[in-house]
Amino acid sequence: MSTKKRPTVFLTIIMLLGLLLSYAALSAQEPEQPEVLAPFYTKAEYPPPEVGSYSLPPFGVAADGVVLDTTGNKQQLHDYLGNGKMVLLSFIYSTCSDVNGCPLATAVMYNIQQKIKDDPQLRDRFQMLSLSFDPVYDTPEVMALYGGGYVKDDNWRFLTTASWGDLKPILDSYNQSVIRDVDEKGNELSTYSHILRVFLIDPEKRIRNIYSVAFLYPELIINDAKTILLDSAAKAAQQADGSLLKVATLSKPGDYKEGYETGAYETRSQSVTGRTGKQADLSIYLSQPPLGLPAIPQPANNPVTKNKVELGRKLFFDRRLSLNDTFSCAMCHIPEQGFTSNELAMAVGLEGRSGRRNSPTVYNSAYLTKLFHDGREESLEQQVWGPLLAANEMANPSVGAVVSKVRMIPEYKGLFEAAFDGRGVSMETLGMAIASYERLLVSGNSAFDRWHYGKEQAAMSEPAKRGYDLFIGKAGCVSCHIIGEKFALFTDDAMHNTGLGYRESMGIKPKTEKILVAPGVYLEVDREIIDGVGHPAPADVGLYEVTQNPHDRWKYHTPSLRNVALTAPYMHNGSLSTLRDVIDFYNDGGVENELLDPLIRPLGLTEHERDDLVAFMQSLTGDNVDTIIADAFAAPVGDITEADPNWANEKVMNE
Numbered sequence: 060m061s062t063k064k065r066p067t068v069f070l071t072i073i074m075l076l077g078l079l080l081s082y083a084a085l086s087a088q089e090p091e092q093p094e095v096l097a098p099f100y101t102k103a104e105y106p107p108p109e110v111g112s113y114s115l116p117p118f119g120v121a122a123d124g125v126v127l128d129t130t131g132n133k134q135q136l137h138d139y140l141g142n143g144k145m146v147l148l149s150f151i152y153s154t155c156s157d158v159n160g161c162p163l164a165t166a167v168m169y170n171i172q173q174k175i176k177d178d179p180q181l182r183d184r185f186q187m188l189s190l191s192f193d194p195v196y197d198t199p200e201v202m203a204l205y206g207g208g209y210v211k212d213d214n215w216r217f218l219t220t221a222s223w224g225d226l227k228p229i230l231d232s233y234n235q236s237v238i239r240d241v242d243e244k245g246n247e248l249s250t251y252s253h254i255l256r257v258f259l260i261d262p263e264k265r266i267r268n269i270y271s272v273a274f275l276y277p278e279l280i281i282n283d284a285k286t287i288l289l290d291s292a293a294k295a296a297q298q299a300d301g302s303l304l305k306v307a308t309l310s311k312p313g314d315y316k317e318g319y320e321t322g323a324y325e326t327r328s329q330s331v332t333g334r335t336g337k338q339a340d341l342s343i344y345l346s347q348p349p350l351g352l353p354a355i356p357q358p359a360n361n362p363v364t365k366n367k368v369e370l371g372r373k374l375f376f377d378r379r380l381s382l383n384d385t386f387s388c389a390m391c392h393i394p395e396q397g398f399t400s401n402e403l404a405m406a407v408g409l410e411g412r413s414g415r416r417n418s419p420t421v422y423n424s425a426y427l428t429k430l431f432h433d434g435r436e437e438s439l440e441q442q443v444w445g446p447l448l449a450a451n452e453m454a455n456p457s458v459g460a461v462v463s464k465v466r467m468i469p470e471y472k473g474l475f476e477a478a479f480d481g482r483g484v485s486m487e488t489l490g491m492a493i494a495s496y497e498r499l500l501v502s503g504n505s506a507f508d509r510w511h512y513g514k515e516q517a518a519m520s521e522p523a524k525r526g527y528d529l530f531i532g533k534a535g536c537v538s539c540h541i542i543g544e545k546f547a548l549f550t551d552d553a554m555h556n557t558g559l560g561y562r563e564s565m566g567i568k569p570k571t572e573k574i575l576v577a578p579g580v581y582l583e584v585d586r587e588i589i590d591g592v593g594h595p596a597p598a599d600v601g602l603y604e605v606t607q608n609p610h611d612r613w614k615y616h617t618p619s620l621r622n623v624a625l626t627a628p629y630m631h632n633g634s635l636s637t638l639r640d641v642i643d644f645y646n647d648g649g650v651e652n653e654l655l656d657p658l659i660r661p662l663g664l665t666e667h668e669r670d671d672l673v674a675f676m677q678s679l680t681g682d683n684v685d686t687i688i689a690d691a692f693a694a695p696v697g698d699i700t701e702a703d704p705n706w707a708n709e710k711v712m713n714e
Contacts, residue, residue: 080673097159099167099276107279111289115529117265119506119520121148121258122232125225126190126218136190136229137264138323139216143285144186146260147171150235152193152251153205159272160255165189167257170277178281182214183285184262193235194226196249214619221575228635228667232674233258234521261287309688310625312393312401322579329344336692341499342368346379348505351512353546355425361440361491366478370471371496374489374692377697379468380461381409381453384699388446388493389455391418394691396623398422398500405632412451415597417633420626422681425498426548432631434554435605444486458486465489467704481673488709502622502681510678512545519678526675527667529550534645538658539617549620554602556660558650559630560613564600565632599632612654622684624677638673 098104118139123137140146155161168187175181189206191197197205197219205215220226230237257275259268268283271566284510315327342365345355358364374380378387391406391414392398398421399452400406406414416432430436435588436445446452455461465471466484479488487708507527509518520529540549562568571583602611629635635644645667648661664672699706 079453080345085432087308097163097275099163099170099273100158101280103276107282109705110285113286114290115148115259115265115267115283115287117261118269119263119266121146121260122229123267124220124232124446125606126220126227126229127197129206129217131199132243133221134217134218135321136188137318139186139188140260140264143262144184145181145262145286146286147185147187147280147562148233148258148260149187150190150192150230150233150237150253150256151189152191153197153201153213153537154193154249155251160253160616163272163275165209165254165256166216167275167277167280171280172209173217174281175279180285180288181281184288185214187215190229191217192230192253193251193532194222194233199248222341228670231395231667232520232522239275241576243331257284259287289645309685310395310397312396314402314558319578320575324578334692335696336689338693339686340365341687341690341692343555344499344501345538348501349508349683351503351505351508351547352423352501353426353548355498355501357498358438358440359588361494364478366474367492367495368499370474370478370495371492372694373470373474374465374493375496376691376694379697379699379703380447380455380456380465384697384703385409385704386453387697389691389694389696391452392421394688397622399626401627404628406452408446408449408452409454412454414451416598416631417628419618421497421500422622422626423500423548424503425501426552426617426619427550428552429554429616432615433602433605439497440487440490443493444491462486463491464704469702499686502683502687505621505680506678507675508547511542511547520674522671522674523678524675526673526678529664529672530675533668534662534664534672535660536645540620550617550624552615553617554611555617555658556613556644556652557599557615558613558652558655559632559644560599560601560615560636561652561654563596563632563634564598564613598634601631610654612653613652620676621679623679625678625684639669640675642669 060108061221083337100336109379121137122139122508123135126134126136128134132269149161149164151161151164157163168189173185175185189202192201199219201218202219206215209215210461222472228278229235233256233418235273237251237253240250240252255275257271257280258272259270259280261267270280300447313328316324318324329652345363348354355363361367377387378385378390386409387575391400391408393400396402399418403418406418408414421431424430424439424511428437430442431445436442444458447455450456461486466536472637475482475484475488475492480494483487506519510524511519511527529536530540539551539553539555541547542549542553568586570586572586573581573588574584574590576582600612603615605611618624623629624638627636627638629638629641635641642664645659646662646664649659682695
């Protein structure tokens with residue numbers, strides 16, 4: 060036997076002796092105080108359900124964190140998740156002697172490893188992770204020894220962390236309570252008190268089951284993994300033939316850059332060709348708004364009807380409403396990008412003409428009385444005409460030009476008359492039609508709503524619950540993003556000066572800026588170089604441009620936070636890329652200026668508290684988002700035909 064293997068064998072023998080001693084101690088106990096062994100050691104009281112006979116809805120996304128492998132290399136925990144594999148994650152420490160604790164988790168994983176080695180369904184699609192919660196003793200070298208007797212291939216990895224600071228956020232995110240034991244004198248011992256939990260995580264990094272001691276046995280875990288993979292395969296087949304409406308991955312940009320800040324990034328760009336949609340009846344929300352939202356307000360002169368909604372939907376996606384037949388409302392308010400534009404800080408309109416503000420989301424705009432970032436319009440019917448006539452958006456020369464053009468497009472023949480009791484195309488009816496569609500883009504019944512209003516305690520994660528406490532307490536976010544007793548719009552529908560507009564107007568910028576130039580590669584770039592690229596940003600003083608009241612300088616409308624995780628980048632100019640950037644901005648107290656809103660103040664939030672606030676805002680995504688997007692995908696985009704009024708012009712230009 061080589062000397063290199065002796066430590067591993069020795070440690071394995073010690074562990075087996077410890078297990079035998081635990082059994083001996085159990086058998087030597089008094090009959091009236093028997094130790095109850097986990098089902099793995101005895102026999103489960105019932106067989107696991109058959110594969111595919113049940114479902115395992117996701118609990119939420121598995122948390123990330125910085126970990127160390129057995130060679131001491133730093134990795135992200137997420138680097139081990141996904142990749143088309145199911146993952147079984149346990150939290151252990153190597154010196155644990157509780158037979159129903161860490162040794163149980165390790166023994167179950169070893170048994171699973173043996174059972175699936177010849178299983179074609181799981182052999183290459185199942186991975187196990189054992190992460191230590193004792194970063195002091197369980198160094199990478201110790202974890203290498205601990206796992207040496209078990210690891211047969213790359214489907215089982217033993218991990219640790221560099222410090223308690225790296226470990227604690229991970230434990231908190233997985234709701235793992237770990238306390239070091241103390242003796243009668245208060246001295247810390249080498250043992251811990253904890254509740255054993257093992258997590259099954261699907262290929263999309265979502266937690267699908269959490270096993271306690273009573274349910275931690277291989278047959279159940281294997282059947283659960285196969286059930287999830289079977290369900291995923293069935294959904295993929297449904298998606299391919301167009302029979303599936305609700306797809307959890309619809310809301311993301313075509314140029315999907317999640318993880319771009321890491322060197323491990325791989326492109327996952329989405330093709331716009333071949334995607335399927337299915338029209339949905341969104342009018343159901345008129346009689347039954349999603350949980351957490353009030354009844355949809357309807358103007359007395361424009362009640363929502365099916366014909367109006369279908370007409371408005373067609374107009375919203377029709378590129379022929381622009382001057383040169385190339386640009387639609389949906390090209391700034393992109394359905395799969397939160398009905399905004401994730402890929403642009405500020406909108407770009409017809410022929411690449413730059414806008415000066417970020418595209419606000421259309422989700423839940425039905426409830427607003429102030430529209431646009433500067434609050435200059437008060438109804439959706441009025442708002443429609445702003446982008447239609449703006450030179451840097453859809454660039455039409457006049458209301459009459461738009462009305463005349465739509466009137467001459469054969470596809471709209473009779474549609475306005477059917478929707479508006481015989482009234483044809485006009486400035487009023489066109490605005491009413493698009494507004495009717497936008498009015499039904501309401502999204503609620505989020506994890507927060509099910510927890511707060513539906514009283515489902517398991518609907519929201521523990522970090523999100525802590526974030527909620529901060530949101531209504533220490534952070535004071537609720538002062539502007541209001542939560543009511545029966546519903547929550549997460550906006551006061553008012554105007555505020557946070558200092559961001561002031562900073563941009565005054566040119567208050569750092570001398571250098573950290574720029575992400577490639578996956579995981581940042582450069583500090585001089586301000587002079589940045590300012591020399593392109594045109595300087597146009598002046599923007601917010602509400603002042605509407606009222607001409609000096610006290611209204613740099614005031615902008617409070618956006619709703621519903622679906623906020625889908626609507627990056629943030630603020631009126633898209634200058635903050637992530638939710639964490641937004642929280643950091645407010646934590647610093649905005650930017651001081653003479654008109655700064657008195658509600659803006661330094662918050663004194665810790666790193667952990669800021670992470671919890673992000674978790675809370677991520678819980679505000681409605682459960683009907685994919686239905687709305689699938690409905691949008693089914694809409695025609697207004698390809699020009701020989702029958703259209705501009706066909707002759709297009710033909711000449713192409714020739």
